[in-house]
Amino acid sequence: MTILWGVLYGLLGLVVGSFLNVCIYRIPRRIFWAEQNSFCPHCGTKLHWYEMIPVLSWIALRGRCRTCHERISVRYPLVEAGNCLLWVLSYVTFGPGWYSALLCVVFSLLVVGSCIDLDIMELPNGIVIALAVVGIAPFVASFFEGSGLPHDLPWWGYLVGVVAASVPLLAVAFVTRGGIGGGDVKLLAAVGLFAGWKLVLMGALFGIVLGAIGAIVLMVAYGRGRKAMLPLVPALSLGMVVSLLWGDAILAALGL
Numbered sequence: 208m209t210i211l212w213g214v215l216y217g218l219l220g221l222v223v224g225s226f227l228n229v230c231i232y233r234i235p236r237r238i239f240w241a242e243q244n245s246f247c248p249h250c251g252t253k254l255h256w257y258e259m260i261p262v263l264s265w266i267a268l269r270g271r272c273r274t275c276h277e278r279i280s281v282r283y284p285l286v287e288a289g290n291c292l293l294w295v296l297s298y299v300t301f302g303p304g305w306y307s308a309l310l311c312v313v314f315s316l317l318v319v320g321s322c323i324d325l326d327i328m329e330l331p332n333g334i335v336i337a338l339a340v341v342g343i344a345p346f347v348a349s350f351f352e353g354s355g356l357p358h359d360l361p362w363w364g365y366l367v368g369v370v371a372a373s374v375p376l377l378a379v380a381f382v383t384r385g386g387i388g389g390g391d392v393k394l395l396a397a398v399g400l401f402a403g404w405k406l407v408l409m410g411a412l413f414g415i416v417l418g419a420i421g422a423i424v425l426m427v428a429y430g431r432g433r434k435a436m437l438p439l440v441p442a443l444s445l446g447m448v449v450s451l452l453w454g455d456a457i458l459a460a461l462g463l
């Protein structure tokens with residue numbers, strides 16, 4: 208039964224991952240959902256069902272469109288496989304139930320937000336709003352005993368989560384004037400409601416460290432002359448993934 212649940216989370220993660228690719232492509236271009244079926248981004252040819260199987264189609268077609276033979280970005284299978292991995296990790300860490308299911312939604316929103324931020328340096332407000340709406344659930348659950356909430360946090364801990372990391376980052380953004388965007392602040396506010404103040408602080412800290420390492424790697428790779436634009440949304444998202452999955456265990460290990 209346990210393995211069955213894991214397979215179910217994994218398969219759903221793959222299928223949803225495929226849908227996330229559609230979101231990542233269409234949201235910044237404002238393409239209407241019902242407008243058309245999935246198509247090749249280069250030649251516009253509609254895709255057959257066998258060209259849309261997560262990960263496998265990309266491998267079978269060797270990363271090229273079947274019609275125009277243009278290269279299809281490796282990001283498509285990576286998003287699918289990554290989302291699958293995140294959903295399995297959510298299940299492995301928290302077991303089947305409403306919390307791990309909602310965490311899967313949070314992870315998928317972070318994946319979409321990160322990829323769009325990498326593409327256009329902007330986090331769509333729809334992603335922020337969706338994260339905030341999902342975040343209402345743990346806050347409400349914190350009022351009930353035996354709600355299945357994995358964190359030992361009172362109701363106000365979730366409300367404080369909205370400002371715990373976002374307000375300090377906003378202050379830094381004001382002082383440094385640039386580098387940190389409004390999207391980064393909004394992301395931490397929205398995900399803070401879901402995570403609560405402890406985990407959002409930990410995630411932001413991890414994210415900033417990861418972002419700094421990323422900036423150094425970019426500088427070494429491209430030389431100092433190039434002004435490295437640092438997309439903080441993917442770094443903060445990665446930090447939040449770590450803290451949401453293992454933050455409680457890390458806090459316990461540190462005796463906090």
Ligand SMILES: [Zn+2]
Pocket residue numbers: 247248249250251252272273274275276277
């Ligand atoms: Zn094509």
